[in-house]
Amino acid sequence: MKKQLRANDVDHQQQQQNLDDPENPHQSSRFFGQSCYSALSRFFSLRCLIVLVVSLAILLPTIFCLFPSRSHTLAPPLSQPHANDTINYNAASVQASFKLRKPVSEVTSQKGALEDEIFRSICLSNDTKVIVLSLRQSCSCKYTDVEFAVVPVSAGYEISTQSLTSLRSSFVNLLEQRSKLNLTTTCFGKPYSFQVLKFPGGISVDPSGSIPVPSFGYVGNILNITLDRSISEILPDNKAQKLSGKLAVTLYLEPQESIYFRLTNIQGSTVSPPVIVQVYLVITIRVNLQLRLDHFAHITQTSSANNLGLENTVFGEVKGITISTNLEGEILDPALVMAPTPTPACYPSLC
Structure with a gap:
């Protein structure tokens, strides 16, 4: 056993002498190459380890953020109502x-x-x-x-x-x-x-208040005008009064006659067009009512070309006119009825 250990020591000393021997360059370069390879291997292993650690540090938070988001989508908190349970x-x-x-x-x-x-x-x-x-x-x-x-x-x-x-x-x-x-x-x-x-069912507004009913005479809806404006654009007092005055001039009203109008939007909106101006005629004396209705129909037809005398910038364009040619309304004295026409009529060219 002692002989074997002594032989190993002798070999080790001989190898060391060979490495230190300048006259043996082959052995020296071989050892140097092994050392460089070992150093480079350790360097690149360390670099790969660092890159791996940095990559995991970046990816792991992203992965953990994704999973809660998916879980929230699949199972919302109980405090949030289900979409089907909410009321629109x-x-x-x-x-x-x-x-x-x-x-x-x-x-x-x-x-x-x-x-x-x-x-x-x-x-x-x-x-x-x-x-x-x-x-x-x-x-x-x-x-x-x-x-x-x-x-x-x-x-x-x-x-x-x-x-x-x-x-x-x-x-x-x-x-x-x-x-x-x-x-x-x-x-x-x-x-x-x-x-x-x-x-x-729509909404209607009376700008000038309720329509009066005289003790005798006639009150009724004789004319409907459709304008491309909204109720809110015509409702202010100054515009409502101006509209009433313009229509009174256009219809050539007699001293015993007056008109009132109601603003209606059939969709039930005061801010969206169109608006239907329902014109009501009030007569306070005995007249040939049917003759007056025919007169209003003729005037409306002839003045429709100039927008019934209404300024476009204020009241918009007249989009339709419906004229009542019968006695639709409240006749307060039966003696006023003279040759009434029993059926209403609408002038297609004006509608």
Whole structure:
């Protein structure tokens, strides 16, 4: 055993001598090459390890971010209602709007209180409720545009006919400024510019108030004019009075005659065209009524070419005219009826 160890030591010393021997270049270069290879291998192994670690550090957060997102898509939190359980209030059949003299930031936090105050102000029935659809900044940052809907309390039901009738009356009173939205001004400011956006069965407004009924004579709808304007564009007092004066001149009214008109939008919107101007004639003395109706029909036909004398920039273009050639209305003295024509007529060229 000792002889073997001694032999190993002798070999090791001989190899070392060979390496140190300058006269043996082959052995020296071989050892140098092995050393370089070993160093390069360690260098590249370390570099690959560093690249691998950096790559994992970048990829792992991305992978973990993707999995929660997918999990959220497949299984939404219980606090969020399912899409099929939500109610699309934007499709409500009754919608209206108004403006508040308050910035949006001060109104948004009080949305629930605003809904309650609108409900009480309009005097709605208990089977309905108010839902605020949107709160938007108006033309100025100090004002807010409010859009709301009136819907049934129970989902899947419709507003009753009686409730709709009462609601239409409340809306008309607001439009004609016979009533106001009574909101807490310290919270919401003063409301103004009430408009109806949607209402089933249409909406009608009487700019000059209710049509008077004389003790004798005649009152009835003799003419319907369709204009490419909205109710809100004609409703202001100055335009309404101007429209009445223009039509009175066009129809060549007699001193005992006067006209009133009703503005109607069959879609139930006061902000969308067209508007139908329903012209009512009131006569307070005994006349040949049928002769007067024929006279109005002739005048309307001849003046239709110049837009019935109405300025296009103010009232828009006349898109249709329907003339009543019979005695549709309330005849307050049967003796007034002289050769009436029993059937109505519409002039196709004017419609």
